[in-house]
Amino acid sequence: MPAEELETEELIKETAKRIFFQKGHLKATTQEIADEAGINRAMIHYYFRSRDLLFDKVFKEAMTKTMNKLWEVLSSDEPFRVKIYSFLDTFISQAVDYPYLENFIITEIATDPERIECFGFKDKKKALIQLNKQLQQEIKKGGLAPITIEHFMVNMMSLCNYPLISKPLIQNLFSITDSGYKKFLLERKEIVYRLIFNKNPPK
Template sequence: MAQKKDTNTEHIILKAAKRVFQNKGMDGARMQEIADEAKINKAMLHYYYRSKQLLFEAVFNNAFMLLAPQLNAILNDESSVEEKIRNFTTNYISFISKHPYLPTFIIQELNRNPDFVLKMKDKKGFPNIEKFKKEINVEIQKGILKPIKGEQLFINIMALNIFPFVAAPLIKAFVNIDDKGYKQLVEDRKTEVADFIINSIKA
């Protein structure tokens, strides 16, 4: 009789894998190390996930799909462009503060496997910016915003929000702050980033 997969064991494996991937990255992580972290044997780990790639994708998907639908909902609600920028920034920074490994995961995997994002793009809840772009054009025509392409504005929003997490050690060194100071700096960016972007595009 085939062994039935236990959801609690799978949850323990994913939590352990997240910790190891966060510390070692995809290439540096070892299945034995993940098994040890989960306090199971390697055979059990392979029963649940046949390869490190599959395990990595499961960890990544779990985290990303918690965030992506939230961001997609903000981009496609009925709020103004300014409100979208503020809500997007607040939600993104709050989420990544709890999952700081995620931006590095994305960059590592895109460098290692550029086609990986194509799998993500087809998932339900993946951010769609078409309505956001149309709303920007409407507000430009009304004289609320300066002329700007929606794609460029979206990239600006993403870049200003992502970089402090990807380059955290560098930022701490540049501005000479400890972990506590860095956490406060990131918290402040919820308003700093939004204000900066909004002030730059207001007509």
């Protein structure tokens, strides 16, 4: 047994998170989770009452953590390009850890869009406005072709996220091995920056 054994409750949450959002097995049963965690299935009910409550809690935690990180980056006082590069970095790191969190957001929220409501962060709007100001300045300086903040951000998110969530498809299309894919992903941080700014990334 490991020196610092996780408390059962925490262990369940971590295991569930891994199965749901790393392995992408969103419909994993309580039995699968229990087996993977090496505990009795009843423990899940003991600590979380029901499968749905467990799922909710795990999702909400992962989502909040992620979103907070991202908005923090976007709200910082860094110059525009540094901020964007840092956003790419954070976004990709986070998505590498939980590639299927994004995927869950997509399918699950589609059937029940309420779920996402709770992530309306207080100063989201303010951060966006400020970022947009920076973006438009950058455009005026000629560093970027005219674009709205919405399209700009969707571009970034698309270019970072899609390759992560559609790994199997892309690997098949281009006959890329697992280790090859890792390299491919790492290359993308530069590729994306260059594409967006039409210029090499800082250092």
